[in-house]
Amino acid sequence: MQILRARLFDMQRMKAADERSEARRLQVGTGDRSERIRTYNFPQGRLTDHRINLTLYKLDRVIEGDLDEVIDALISDHQAKLLAETGADG
Numbered sequence: 546m547q548i549l550r551a552r553l554f555d556m557q558r559m560k561a562a563d564e565r566s567e568a569r570r571l572q573v574g575t576g577d578r579s580e581r582i583r584t585y586n587f588p589q590g591r592l593t594d595h596r597i598n599l600t601l602y603k604l605d606r607v608i609e610g611d612l613d614e615v616i617d618a619l620i621s622d623h624q625a626k627l628l629a630e631t632g633a634d635g
């Protein structure tokens with residue numbers, strides 16, 4: 546009975562460790578270039594946000610803190626996604 550209990554405990558522990566590992570892998574990602582969020586190209590003065598396909602040639606102003614255009618684009622994209630989800634549900 547003790548051996549069976551030990552084996553069951555070990556199986557539970559392994560299952561929990563696998564679930565934690567999978568959750569972490571999904572959060573961290575692979576680090577592949579295809580997972581990039583934003584690119585800062587200093588020689589061309591370009592900022593590209595790959596999630597929303599936004600490219601600005603104002604990198605110097607963004608670095609100085611003028612983020613309004615980037616934030617507005619992110620908010621618009623988020624609202625469009627929420628609207629699309631609501632339209633799909635209704």
